[in-house]
Amino acid sequence: MKPTNISDPNYFHKVVDCQWACPAHTDVPKYIRLIAQGEFSDAYMVNRESNVFPGILGRVCDRPCEPACRRTRVEDKPVAICRLKRVASDHRDDITARLPKPPSKMNGKKIALIGAGCASLTVANDLLPLGYDVTIFEALGTTGGLMRTNIPQFRLPPKVLNEEIQYILDMGADLKLNHRIESLKDFREKNNFDAIFVGTGAPKGKELNLPGRYDSKNVHIGIEWLESVAFEHIDKIGKDVLIIGVGNTAMDCCRTSLRLGAKNVKVMARKPREFFKASDWELEDAEEENVEIIVNHSPKEFVVKNGKLIGMLFEEIKYQINDDGKIESSDVIGEKIIECDDVILAIGQDNAFPWIERDLGIEFDKWDCPIVDEVTMMCSLDGVFFGGDSAFGPKNIIWAVAHGHEAAISIHKYCSQENLEERLPPGMNLTSQKMGLHEWSYSNDYDGSERRLMPHVDLKKRFKQLNIEVELGFTLDQTVKEVERCLNCDIQTVFAANLCIECDACIDVCPVDCLTITENGDEKDLRTRLTAPAENLEEDLYVSEELPQTARVMVKDEDLCVHCGLCAERCPTGAWDMQKSTILLPKAKDEAESSPLKKVSNI
Amino acid sequence: MSYISKPKVSHPKSKKNNIGLKRRDYEGVVSTLCAGCGHDSITAALIQAVYELAIEPHRLAKVSGIGCSSKTPAYFVSQSHGFNSVHGRMPSVATGANAANRDLTYIGISGDGDSLSIGMGQFAHVIRRNLDMTYIIENNGVYGLTKGQYSASADIGSKKKKGPANQQKPIDPVSMGIALGSTYVARGFSGDKEQLVPLIKGAISHKGFGLLDIISPCVTFNDNPESTKSYSHVRKSQNEVVDADFVPPAEEILTKYKEGEAMPVSLHDGSKIVFRKVDKNYDPTSRAGAYSFLRESQAKQEIITGLLYIDKEADDMHESSGSSSIPLSEISYEELGPGKKELANIMNRFR
Numbered sequence: 018m019k020p021t022n023i024s025d026p027n028y029f030h031k032v033v034d035c036q037w038a039c040p041a042h043t044d045v046p047k048y049i050r051l052i053a054q055g056e057f058s059d060a061y062m063v064n065r066e067s068n069v070f071p072g073i074l075g076r077v078c079d080r081p082c083e084p085a086c087r088r089t090r091v092e093d094k095p096v097a098i099c100r101l102k103r104v105a106s107d108h109r110d111d112i113t114a115r116l117p118k119p120p121s122k123m124n125g126k127k128i129a130l131i132g133a134g135c136a137s138l139t140v141a142n143d144l145l146p147l148g149y150d151v152t153i154f155e156a157l158g159t160t161g162g163l164m165r166t167n168i169p170q171f172r173l174p175p176k177v178l179n180e181e182i183q184y185i186l187d188m189g190a191d192l193k194l195n196h197r198i199e200s201l202k203d204f205r206e207k208n209n210f211d212a213i214f215v216g217t218g219a220p221k222g223k224e225l226n227l228p229g230r231y232d233s234k235n236v237h238i239g240i241e242w243l244e245s246v247a248f249e250h251i252d253k254i255g256k257d258v259l260i261i262g263v264g265n266t267a268m269d270c271c272r273t274s275l276r277l278g279a280k281n282v283k284v285m286a287r288k289p290r291e292f293f294k295a296s297d298w299e300l301e302d303a304e305e306e307n308v309e310i311i312v313n314h315s316p317k318e319f320v321v322k323n324g325k326l327i328g329m330l331f332e333e334i335k336y337q338i339n340d341d342g343k344i345e346s347s348d349v350i351g352e353k354i355i356e357c358d359d360v361i362l363a364i365g366q367d368n369a370f371p372w373i374e375r376d377l378g379i380e381f382d383k384w385d386c387p388i389v390d391e392v393t394m395m396c397s398l399d400g401v402f403f404g405g406d407s408a409f410g411p412k413n414i415i416w417a418v419a420h421g422h423e424a425a426i427s428i429h430k431y432c433s434q435e436n437l438e439e440r441l442p443p444g445m446n447l448t449s450q451k452m453g454l455h456e457w458s459y460s461n462d463y464d465g466s467e468r469r470l471m472p473h474v475d476l477k478k479r480f481k482q483l484n485i486e487v488e489l490g491f492t493l494d495q496t497v498k499e500v501e502r503c504l505n506c507d508i509q510t511v512f513a514a515n516l517c518i519e520c521d522a523c524i525d526v527c528p529v530d531c532l533t534i535t536e537n538g539d540e541k542d543l544r545t546r547l548t549a550p551a552e553n554l555e556e557d558l559y560v561s562e563e564l565p566q567t568a569r570v571m572v573k574d575e576d577l578c579v580h581c582g583l584c585a586e587r588c589p590t591g592a593w594d595m596q597k598s599t600i601l602l603p604k605a606k607d608e609a610e611s612s613p614l615k616k617v618s619n620i
Numbered sequence: 621m622s623y624i625s626k627p628k629v630s631h632p633k634s635k636k637n638n639i640g641l642k643r644r645d646y647e648g649v650v651s652t653l654c655a656g657c658g659h660d661s662i663t664a665a666l667i668q669a670v671y672e673l674a675i676e677p678h679r680l681a682k683v684s685g686i687g688c689s690s691k692t693p694a695y696f697v698s699q700s701h702g703f704n705s706v707h708g709r710m711p712s713v714a715t716g717a718n719a720a721n722r723d724l725t726y727i728g729i730s731g732d733g734d735s736l737s738i739g740m741g742q743f744a745h746v747i748r749r750n751l752d753m754t755y756i757i758e759n760n761g762v763y764g765l766t767k768g769q770y771s772a773s774a775d776i777g778s779k780k781k782k783g784p785a786n787q788q789k790p791i792d793p794v795s796m797g798i799a800l801g802s803t804y805v806a807r808g809f810s811g812d813k814e815q816l817v818p819l820i821k822g823a824i825s826h827k828g829f830g831l832l833d834i835i836s837p838c839v840t841f842n843d844n845p846e847s848t849k850s851y852s853h854v855r856k857s858q859n860e861v862v863d864a865d866f867v868p869p870a871e872e873i874l875t876k877y878k879e880g881e882a883m884p885v886s887l888h889d890g891s892k893i894v895f896r897k898v899d900k901n902y903d904p905t906s907r908a909g910a911y912s913f914l915r916e917s918q919a920k921q922e923i924i925t926g927l928l929y930i931d932k933e934a935d936d937m938h939e940s941s942g943s944s945s946i947p948l949s950e951i952s953y954e955e956l957g958p959g960k961k962e963l964a965n966i967m968n969r970f971r
Contacts, residue, residue, distance in 0.1 A: 091629045455623045463627030518851045519811055520656040520839065525664035528627045528644075530634065549631045566855045581627050589656025589839040 018540050018560045020570075023511065026445035029598035031557065032575050033506045035098055038085035040419035042602050043067040045082060045098055046507040050459060052105055053500040058112050060105035065112075067602070069139050069185075069418050072177040075103030076488065077168050079265075079296060079413040087504050090553070090577055091529065094468035096502045097491075104496050106177075117146035117606075119189045124148035126432045129210040130190075131198055134162020135414050136216030136405030138185050139421025143605040144428060145188035152210075153190055156197035160186070163218050163406070164414060166244035167266065169273045170484035202374045212400045212428045215387075216417070219406035221369040225261060225362050229319030233326035236319060239266045239363035246273055246483070253278050255358020259329055260284045261316055267363035268299040271308045274361070276483045283355065284310045285329075288344070289336060302487070306476065311355075320354055328356040366411050386410060393437040394424040402427060425605040441608055444601035449594050450508055451585075457595055459508050461582040463528070464501040504580050509598050512571055514562040516592035519569070523584035523593055524548060529577040532584060537563075537570045547574055625650045638674040646671045648695040653688060656843075658810030658836030658851075659758050663695045665813050666727070666756075669820040670697060673868070681717055681724045685710040685739060688765050689731030689758035689836075708739025711746035714753050715937070721949040722938050725824060726753035732773040733763050736791045743793075747800040747829055752936045754823040754830045757793050758810075760838040761849035768841025779846035792918065793833045798911050798929050803828040805910070805929040806864070809854050810836040812925075818866040818893075819927060825866070827888040828936045835923065854923055861913070862904050862926035863896040887932060895927065904929055 021028060031037050035045040044063055051060035064071035068078075078099050086095030126149050130137035133155035141151045159165060160182050164173065186192055198204050205213070222238035230236060235255065239262070245251040258279040260271045263286040271282045284303070286293065289312050293300065304310065314331040321327065333351040336344050368386050373379060378398040380388045387396045389403045396403055404424045405417030427437050450458040472489045479485050491499060524532045530549035537543070543558060544551040551558060556576035563570060585593040630644045637643075646667045651660050670680065680700035682693035686707035693702045701724070705713040714728050735743045735757050746755070761774040770778075770786045773793065779785040797805045804826040808816040816834065823830030835854050837843045843850045848857070869890030883895045885905075895904055903909045910929040917924045938945075948956065958966065 091632065462624040463629055465628055518656070518839075518843070519855075520658065520837070520851060521661045521664065521811060521813065522656045525660055526626060528629055530631045549633065552633075566852055577631060579627060579629055581624065583624070583626065586624075587655045587660075589654065589843075 018537060018543060018558065018570075020514075020562045021557070021559045023559070024445075026443040026600055028557065029445060029447075029507075029509050030443070030600045032509060032578075033598070033600070034085040034087050035082035035096075036507070036600065038081045039068070040081065040416045041067045041069075041422065042419075042600065043082070044507070044600070046503055046505050047599075048105060049096070049098070049101055049500050049503040050505070052101055052496065053460070057105050057108040058110045058115070061109040061112060062115055064102055064105060067422075068415060069142050069421070070135065070181045070414070071102050072106035072181050073164060073173060074415060075099060075101075075106045076177065077164075077173050078102070078415050081415070087506050087577075087579070088502060091579060092465075096504075097468055097471075097499050100469075100471055100491055101496070101499060104491050107490050113184070113187075116184055117142075117188065119145050120148045122148065123150055126150065126211045127152070127209065128428060128432075129154060129204075129208065129213045131213065131215050132156075132162055132217040132405075132407070133160040133182075133192065133194075134216055134218055134405060134417065135164060136407070136417040136421045136424075137162075137214060138182060139418045140214050140216070140404065140425045140428065141190045142185045142188070143422060143425030145185070145190060147429060147605060147609050149432075151190045153192045154196045154198055155192065155194050158195050160192065160194070162216075163220075163240070166247045167240050167269065169243065169246070169269050169276075171272070171276065171479070171487050172269070174484065174486050199372055200374065201372060202377055205377075211432050212402065214402045214404060214424055214428065215407050216403075216405045216421070217370075217407045219366045219368045219411040221367045222362065223365040223367060225316065225364060227316060227318055229321045232321040233319065233324065235326040235359045237359065237361045239270045239361050240366055242361055243269060243273060246277070251277070255279065257281045257357040258283070258359045258361065259355060259357045260361045260363055262286075262363035262365070263300075263310065264294040264363060264365065265296060265299050266366070267361075268295050268303045270361045270363050271303055272306055273483070274359075275306055275308070276480050279359075282308045283357075284308055285314050285316065285331065285355075286310060286312045287315045287334070289313060289338070291342065292344075305473070314353070314355075317352070319360065326358065326360065328354045329360055330354050368407055368410060370407075384410075392423065392440070393427045394420055395427055395431070395437060400431060422604055426603070426608050429605045429608055441603035441611060443603070446599040446601065447509070447511065447596040448599070449596050451594060455586055457508075457582055458597075459505045460501060461505070461508075461580070461595075463504075463579055463581050464498075466498050466502055468502065469495040469499045506580055507598050508580050508582070508595050510559075510573060510578065510580070510582075510584060511594050511596045512559070512561050512573070513592050513594070514564055514571065516590040517561075517564050517571060518590055519564055519566050520589060522587040522589065526583045526587045528581065528583070529579060531574045531576065531578045533572045534564065534569050535572060543572060547572060549574070549577075551576060637671055639676060641671065641674070641677075643667060643671040646677070646697050648693075648698045651695045653691065654764075654840045656839035657688070658760060658834075658838070659689055659692055660695070661810040661813065662756065662758055662816070662834050662836055663692055665810075665816040665820055667696045668813070668817050669824065672817070673821055673824060675725055675824075679724055681726050682729065683710050683714045683717065683726065684729040685731075685734040686765075687731040687734045687763070688760075688838075689729055690734055692729045692758065693727075708734050708737070708742055710734065710739065711742040711751070711755075715746060715749065715751055718751055718753060718937065719943075719948065721947040722752070722943070723947045726751075727824070728753055728755045730755065730757050732757060732759045732761060732771040732793070736772040736793060744796075744800055747797060747802045747831070749937045750801075750803055750828045750934055750940070752827055752829070752938070754820065754832065756820075756832045756834060758836040759793065759833055759849070760836050760842055761847065762838050762842045764838045764841060768838065773849075775848040778848040779844070780842045781844050781847075782841075785846075792914070793831070794928060795911065795914050795918075797831040797833070798907060798914065801907075801934075802831045802929070803931040803934045804830040804927075806830075806832050806927045807923075807925045808832060808834045809858060809923075809925055810834055811851055811854065812858075815860065815863070815925065818864055821866040822864055822887075822893045822927060825887045825889055825891045826930070826932065828932075828934055848923075857921065857923045859899075859917065859922045859924050860926045861899040861902045861924050862928065863898055864927035865894040865896070867892040867894060885930065885932060893927065893930070898926070905931070907931070
């Protein structure tokens with residue numbers, strides 16, 4: 018193998034598994050260290066830099082970071098990254114003075130954001146400080162989009178939502194509520210915006226067209242029902258409720274039902290548990306509230322008698338699952354009616370663009386979704402950008418934020434008449450963390466503590482009102498323990514081959530056998546010849562230049578390294594060093610600072 | 621030295637040996653030797669060897685004298701027996717322990733100072749007794765613990781980091797071991813575990829005295845290029861004459877050796893050592909041949925490594941003294957004590 022190019026920012030970025038997995042690339046280890054130091058406001062600001070809504074995401078993020086956490090590869094459970102984010106948010110001081118401010122002079126460019134959800138708000142957050150005149154058009158009477166309408170208040174209190182949205186609006190966005198855009202064509206003709214961003218989400222719940230569907234008023238579509246609950250148009254439901262589907266929306270529907278008077282809620286799944294779409298923790302939270310999850314039942318018919326829904330007919334299915342865990346075949350082994358008063362359909366959601374005329378020059382794909390460039394977020398019509406669920410279908414908040422950042426860069430470049438494709442590359446700083454003999458700037462001792470469990474409001478209390486937040490947040494003791502579980506993956510092991518005397522000290526001391534000095538070879542061969550075979554192909558091998566004494570190479574399997582720094586501590590020549598990688602991912606403001614136009618105007 | 625101990629977390633796929641232990645179960649406390657010390661590599665090789673041999677920790681006894689080397693027993697197999705004795709007197713303690721319990725595995729760790737200066741007499745006599753033990757000399761050519769004065773194994777002209785070059789003749793523990801009749805003599809290098817681990821396994825399985833001279837650079841005082849005990853010098857001057865593979869009892873010798881190239885030698889416990897002679901003229905079963913080869917290579921200033929001599933037929937201490945096959949430690953007091961009358965009879969036999 019060729020020596021690893023560690024000056025490529027992506028190499029070390031990938032080692033920081035959580036940051037790499039986060040669509041917005043939040044610098045997780047950095048903010049966890051700040052929490053450990055009690056610097057909650059700083060931790061909040063580090064979060065805000067990349068994910069904009071730390072308070073919201075600290076409660077309801079889909080947490081792609083956690084399954085990626087390195088800790089899951091050396092023991093069971095990941096660091097409670099999301100919960101720690103909430104700690105930073107809950108304990109921060111007033112940070113309003115630290116927020117970006119719009120310049121005194123605007124740049125004269127007008128931007129329209131359609132939809133006041135997380136994607137649009139992120140674009141506003143990035144563009145307002147650059148002097149853009151930003152107008153947000155929202156169909157509903159309130160901001161937040163699906164964050165407000167679809168996430169129940171017992172998971173995300175309105176106070177948290179309002180506060181973080183207000184930070185952005187206070188930068189000077191012009192908010193037009195109750196302002197549904199019925200026609201993009203009209204909108205473009207009547208207004209004169211320099212760019213339009215569409216962040217309208219995926220607002221249409223999927224239908225289940227089975228016999229009896231429209232014979233009763235007691236069949237609801239999940240996201241519409243949740244929205245009605247959020248706006249207090251619905252405040253009760255029957256005693257027995259069936260939820261069809263096992264995604265995260267289904268979990269919100271079943272738990273909301275319990276708070277509106279349901280006594281007996283069943284979540285009906287077509288497939289076995291391992292095929293569920295809901296996140297594990299959302300399933301656990303629902304089951305804690307005694308929601309029954311019934312597997313292998315496929316809906317067949319809504320049973321309606323005399324205009325009243327009395328139950329639902331299901332087929333019971335038996336699946337043959339092969340060794341790879343995939344379903345090979347299925348058989349219907351019986352039928353069963355399950356009685357109920359209401360049915361809520363939570364089987365997915367779709368994009369819907371009835372308001373975009375198909376002759377504007379925006380190309381749509383076969384699923385009737387606009388074709389959007391994955392880098393620039395622009396569609397085939399110049400100056401029209403998409404982000405969030407409206408771009409590539411339902412994902413989650415953190416993806417919408419990531420899209421928003423990229424769209425903001427594109428909008429800025431578009432308005433500056435720069436090439437959208439020529440974006441600033443990511444950068445990286447490496448700084449040694451050595452403070453003295455055996456002294457590092459981070460807590461390098463491995464803490465074997467188990468993941469802390471989130472304390473919940475007592476089961477008896479929590480159903481009294483719809484808006485009692487169930488999760489209480491980590492206590493001080495829990496926080497102190499949990500921060501120590503972070504392995505500081507951004508403190509990288511950096512190797513200088515020219516200093517190595519091949520004494521093997523690092524190899525001997527490594528607790529997880531990730532180092533080897535051996536003859537070079539191709540990757541496939543090398544992976545089998547290491548101290549411990551490197552079987553996780555997703556993780557790279559770090560291969561050094563030839564070593565001075567024997568011309569062999571040092572190979573590090575990045576897979577299991579716990580970043581304890583013992584290799585560097587035991588190295589007599591300083592060939593290994595622990596260096597913090599700071600990954601610099603350009604945002605719109607960085608593009609603005611490097612913009613040639615700006616440089617000219619500065620002269 | 622290091623301020624944090626080695627994290628308890630280990631590779632999730634690390635294998636267990638025949639008695640259900642993982643390699644990390646054979647570790648000791650974290651080393652307090654200088655970072656990069658060759659001794660720590662030898663410790664790692666020892667851990668690897670006893671793990672692969674599946675030795676039960678409580679059936680292992682570690683003994684040592686004084687010096688950097690002699691701190692080593694603390695750093696491997698915490699759950700075994702250990703005795704850190706007086707300077708140069710480890711062989712006596714090992715002899716006593718072995719006399720009382722012949723069934724344990726004995727590993728003695730010594731250094732060039734402990735064995736070739738203050739402990740020279742004990743070293744010579746434990747070889748003479750052919751005590752069933754593994755005797756490791758962690759040889760770095762300097763007294764590290766007293767700030768790096770030349771030891772008895774320093775070569776003429778070798779120069780350490782500070783001060784003038786050494787002018788006195790060295791004592792070579794390997795030549796001495798062969799001359800004194802050690803029944804297993806090998807030289808290894810701390811920076812070459814591929815060679816070292818089988819040499820240690822061979823010495824442990826060998827019934828009788830297994831002498832291992834292991835060159836182990838002192839990174840703090842004696843690892844400059846002008847030193848003949850530095851990593852770079854050993855790597856340049858090392859000449860492996862015999863490549864010895866260790867094959868445990870249950871395993872068959874694979875046909876990876878070409879006809880005529882390999883020579884298997886069976887040990888008492890059923891394991892085998894397969895010699896692959898890198899130098900065709902070398903015969904590791906000939907004491908005279910080994911000795912003269914050593915002298916020649918010394919003249920050429922080569923450091924020869926590998927398993928240099930083995931005699932698997934010689935009687936060990938217990939065999940030559942005809943002692944009980946049951947360890948004395950397991951015989952009851954009543955059986956051990958002949959009684960006043962019988963003792964008088966025995967004493968009379970010598971009058």
